[in-house]
Amino acid sequence: MHVHGELWTLKEFFVLPNEYIYWSVQIVMYPFMTGLVAGAFVLSSLYHVFGIKQLKDMARFALVFSFALLPVAMVPLQMHLQQPQRGIEVFMTPHFTSAIAAFGIVFSTYGAIVASEIWFVYRKYIVEMALSLRKKMDKTLSEKVLHLVYTVLTLGAYDISEEALHKDEKAVKVLAGIGIPVACFLHGYAGFIFGSVKANALWMTPLMPVIFIMSAVVSGIALCILTYTITMEIKKFRATRSKSSYALYQSKEEIKGVELHEIRMTSKYLVFFMIFAISLELLDLIFRGYTAVKTWDILRSVIYGRDFTDIFVLQYGVGNLLPFILFLIPGLTVRRSAVASILVLFGVFMMRWNVVIGGQSFSLTFDGYMHYVMPIIPTSIETFKEGLGGVLTVAALPFILFWILSKIFPVFGFEKTAH
Amino acid sequence: MKSHVWRPLYVVVALVILILAVRMFYVPKDFGIWERGYMYGFHRKGSENDWKAFKVKYKFDNEDCKDCHSDKYESIIKTPHAIIKCENCHGPELDHPNDPPKLTVDKRRELCLRCHYQLPYPTSGRANIMGIDPEKHNPGVECVMCHNPHNPTLEGLK
Amino acid sequence: MITRRQFLANTAKGLAGLALPAAAFEIIDPKKLFADKGGKPGLRWAFLVDTYKCVGCGLCVKACKIENEVPYDAKVSRTWVERYVITKDGKLHADSPMAARDGFTTSKIDLGDRGFEDIKAEDITKAFFVPKLCNQCEKPPCAQVCPVGATYQTEDGVVLVDRTWCIGCGYCIMACPYGVRFFHPVYHVAEKCTFCYHRIKKGLKTACVGACPFGARMIGNIKDPDDPVTKIIRTQRVGVLKSEYGTEPQVYYIGLDEEVR
Numbered sequence: 001m002h003v004h005g006e007l008w009t010l011k012e013f014f015v016l017p018n019e020y021i022y023w024s025v026q027i028v029m030y031p032f033m034t035g036l037v038a039g040a041f042v043l044s045s046l047y048h049v050f051g052i053k054q055l056k057d058m059a060r061f062a063l064v065f066s067f068a069l070l071p072v073a074m075v076p077l078q079m080h081l082q083q084p085q086r087g088i089e090v091f092m093t094p095h096f097t098s099a100i101a102a103f104g105i106v107f108s109t110y111g112a113i114v115a116s117e118i119w120f121v122y123r124k125y126i127v128e129m130a131l132s133l134r135k136k137m138d139k140t141l142s143e144k145v146l147h148l149v150y151t152v153l154t155l156g157a158y159d160i161s162e163e164a165l166h167k168d169e170k171a172v173k174v175l176a177g178i179g180i181p182v183a184c185f186l187h188g189y190a191g192f193i194f195g196s197v198k199a200n201a202l203w204m205t206p207l208m209p210v211i212f213i214m215s216a217v218v219s220g221i222a223l224c225i226l227t228y229t230i231t232m233e234i235k236k237f238r239a240t241r242s243k244s245s246y247a248l249y250q251s252k253e254e255i256k257g258v259e260l261h262e263i264r265m266t267s268k269y270l271v272f273f274m275i276f277a278i279s280l281e282l283l284d285l286i287f288r289g290y291t292a293v294k295t296w297d298i299l300r301s302v303i304y305g306r307d308f309t310d311i312f313v314l315q316y317g318v319g320n321l322l323p324f325i326l327f328l329i330p331g332l333t334v335r336r337s338a339v340a341s342i343l344v345l346f347g348v349f350m351m352r353w354n355v356v357i358g359g360q361s362f363s364l365t366f367d368g369y370m371h372y373v374m375p376i377i378p379t380s381i382e383t384f385k386e387g388l389g390g391v392l393t394v395a396a397l398p399f400i401l402f403w404i405l406s407k408i409f410p411v412f413g414f415e416k417t418a419h
Numbered sequence: 420m421k422s423h424v425w426r427p428l429y430v431v432v433a434l435v436i437l438i439l440a441v442r443m444f445y446v447p448k449d450f451g452i453w454e455r456g457y458m459y460g461f462h463r464k465g466s467e468n469d470w471k472a473f474k475v476k477y478k479f480d481n482e483d484c485k486d487c488h489s490d491k492y493e494s495i496i497k498t499p500h501a502i503i504k505c506e507n508c509h510g511p512e513l514d515h516p517n518d519p520p521k522l523t524v525d526k527r528r529e530l531c532l533r534c535h536y537q538l539p540y541p542t543s544g545r546a547n548i549m550g551i552d553p554e555k556h557n558p559g560v561e562c563v564m565c566h567n568p569h570n571p572t573l574e575g576l577k
Numbered sequence: 578m579i580t581r582r583q584f585l586a587n588t589a590k591g592l593a594g595l596a597l598p599a600a601a602f603e604i605i606d607p608k609k610l611f612a613d614k615g616g617k618p619g620l621r622w623a624f625l626v627d628t629y630k631c632v633g634c635g636l637c638v639k640a641c642k643i644e645n646e647v648p649y650d651a652k653v654s655r656t657w658v659e660r661y662v663i664t665k666d667g668k669l670h671a672d673s674p675m676a677a678r679d680g681f682t683t684s685k686i687d688l689g690d691r692g693f694e695d696i697k698a699e700d701i702t703k704a705f706f707v708p709k710l711c712n713q714c715e716k717p718p719c720a721q722v723c724p725v726g727a728t729y730q731t732e733d734g735v736v737l738v739d740r741t742w743c744i745g746c747g748y749c750i751m752a753c754p755y756g757v758r759f760f761h762p763v764y765h766v767a768e769k770c771t772f773c774y775h776r777i778k779k780g781l782k783t784a785c786v787g788a789c790p791f792g793a794r795m796i797g798n799i800k801d802p803d804d805p806v807t808k809i810i811r812t813q814r815v816g817v818l819k820s821e822y823g824t825e826p827q828v829y830y831i832g833l834d835e836e837v838r
Binding site for chain 2: 631633636640643644662684701703704706716726728731732741742775778779781782784
Binding site: 090 | 648650651652653654657669671672673675676688689690691709718721722723724725726727742743744745746747748750751752753754755756757758759760762765766822823838
């Protein structure tokens with residue numbers, strides 16, 4: 001009979017009998033996905049709140065993408081629960097002395113804010129679509145479904161006068177303003193879940209929430225750049241094939257110009273936040289080494305020994321330094337920024353990995369080690385959920401959701417496509 | 420409040436009411452803050468009774484065995500093995516002799532080796548127990564072939 | 578006929594009279610008086626381990642697994658015994674193979690995936706066994722971090738898990754500095770030592786205490802000054818594990834060594 005954790009944990013030296021890697025790759029995915037949500041939202045708010053005009057196109061995109069990511073941030077948590085059907089209890093009997101208990105509330109609040117903001121941004125479009133579909137005779141099935149969706153989405157508000165739309169704009173601004181602290185809270189609090197575990201020598205630091213927020217913004221921006229690039233490339237491809245009115249921009253060259261401009265602007269913010277994130281992480285590391293309390297011996301052996309490749313080569317080297325250089329070399333191209341963004345995403349993922357898995361890679365005895373062997377080929381539901389299969393599922397979900405959402409809320413140039 | 424701007428808020432309020440309504444039915448009535456306060460005592464009170472009702476298997480009372488197994492009892496009581504509970508080797512008593520009518524005895528060498536594998540550990544009680552190296556001391560033979568566990572002194576050898 | 582002044586004075590008196598008993602009740606409320614140790618006056622379970630007496634037979638672990646229906650061959654256990662061997666070079670060699678369910682029947686130290694390490698008897702400077710179990714902390718971090726109130730402390734200080742309510746997030750397992758928690762292989766919820774709550778509530782000793790032939794394990798009521806366990810804790814030099822976490826563990830040890838983790 002296998003106990004939970006046994007299938008992927010290797011133990012070395014003196015490890016207590018009940019110790020296993022209980023929080024496996026799904027808990028790596030959880031802060032990673034939450035980070036993407038928060039980061040994407042912060043990016044969209046830069047336009048709405050601070051009025052950074054250059055980010056207009058990216059902002060709308062980031063907002064919808066943030067919404068698509070939102071439900072996915074919850075999936076890894078659900079997948080790792082031993083009793084997933086009881087997950088609802090977090091809403092039913094929340095125990096607020098637990099860092100996890102507030103998750104349901106913070107997460108829902110944040111979801112409500114993002115959803116409302118999208119509603120205000122797209123309200124004009126929703127109303128127009130609902131009205132035009134209502135007028136249309138002999139609708140196809142998909143049009144009937146869309147009609148129903150848009151009608152419900154109007155929430156009964158059909159006023160799209162100049163005055164009403166002005167109110168919408170104001171509401172968006174307010175929501176984006178509230179959204180930034182809530183997004184930071186949502187993710188900082190994911191950091192708190194780890195940082196407050198006093199039994200874990202690696203996790204316990206008050207810097208953890210701040211480090212998590214910074215890397216969240218970094219990863220969120222990187223993902224937006226990447227997805228934006230891919231979407232624009234598809235548009236370019238379509239624009240060259242047919243000169244249809246599908247795209248907002250008429251020619252391939254026009255799309256290209258806008259794309260490059262947006263990406264150059266966004267990458268500046270990315271680099272800015274990256275400097276912050278790395279500084280904090282290094283501060284934490286230096287501080288631990290300098291104060292060298294009792295636990296430092298085992299932490300040092302993990303950080304500079306067993307996990308050296310994961311931390312210094314993959315996370316800091318490939319994931320931070322390399323994209324940093326790529327972004328800073330003058331004359332940034334779309335392709336280079338895409339490569340750098342992928343590397344940044346990888347770097348942030350490795351950071352989450354090194355925190356979550358790294359924090360469990362040494363025993364409470366401080367005299368033994370545990371090694372996580374991620375299940376690649378699933379032999380049971382458990383090894384699927386807590387292995388590569390689960391990771392890929394979680395990673396693919398936001399794109400599927402985004403695709404569905406973008407059918408309802410066109411992300412680019414909807415002003416022109418709406419009748 | 421007539422403005423359409425508040426519509427999303429209505430949706431949120433409706434959802435909150437829905438959750439609170441579900442909560443009324445979903446959460447057991449005895450769930451709440453008990454003696455140890457919200458931090459440590461927030462739970463379903465009935466859970467304590469669930470644990471109290473857990474089935475007892477071991478009695479760990481050698482006097483309980485005395486009446487029927489007086490010979491074994493009288494024998495072991497005079498030896499260093501008197502400190503060992505009958506159930507340690509014979510298994511949990513449960514409702515014996517009703518259920519189960521017969522207990523199984525663990526006669527494996529490994530059982531005796533728990534104490535009698537020689538480990539010369541200073542500052543530990545183990546150092547004071549007579550021990551053997553099972554690879555040299557009659558390997559493969561059950562200890563009870565020669566030793567009587569109810570009279571383990573060397574005079575008691577079979 | 579009463580004047581307005583009288584009416585006000587009477588009302589004030591009446592209110593004061595009503596408030597007084599409530600205030601008095603507040604002061605003499607026994608729950609508040611004993612709030613320092615929590616719960617009902619007179620009962621708080623505590624455990625005492627004498628490491629000098631332990632011989633590492635593991636009968637306690639065997640009895641615990643059977644008594645509490647923790648699958649016998651599963652590599653987890655509510656209680657376990659650790660072996661510490663310190664050699665002349667000052668190095669520590671420690672293990673707890675299969676949680677010491679079968680005792681220690683070899684001189685080789687189990688290093689997990691690193692195989693076994695044989696220690697020569699003449700190299701040993703000190704060696705001993707340390708039984709471990711849930712510390713039933715006065716301030717249990719596991720109960721603090723449970724997001725749904727599925728793990729909690731009873732009035733008499735035992736930390737339990739509600740098997741019908743645990744969502745299996747594992748946060749309590751992470752929060753325990755002593756590694757006493759795990760997922761039950763059958764029920765798939767957090768599992769831990771209950772001080773044999775079903776036994777102590779019936780006046781029996783815990784299974785591990787009952788099984789120990791050497792009296793290395795004892796359980797008692799720390800609020801009862803006449804309890805043998807309390808007497809030892811009060812009059813002898815005892816230690817607790819990892820007090821730096823502020824959990825106020827209630828398993829006391831005689832003969833604790835700085836090497837004990």
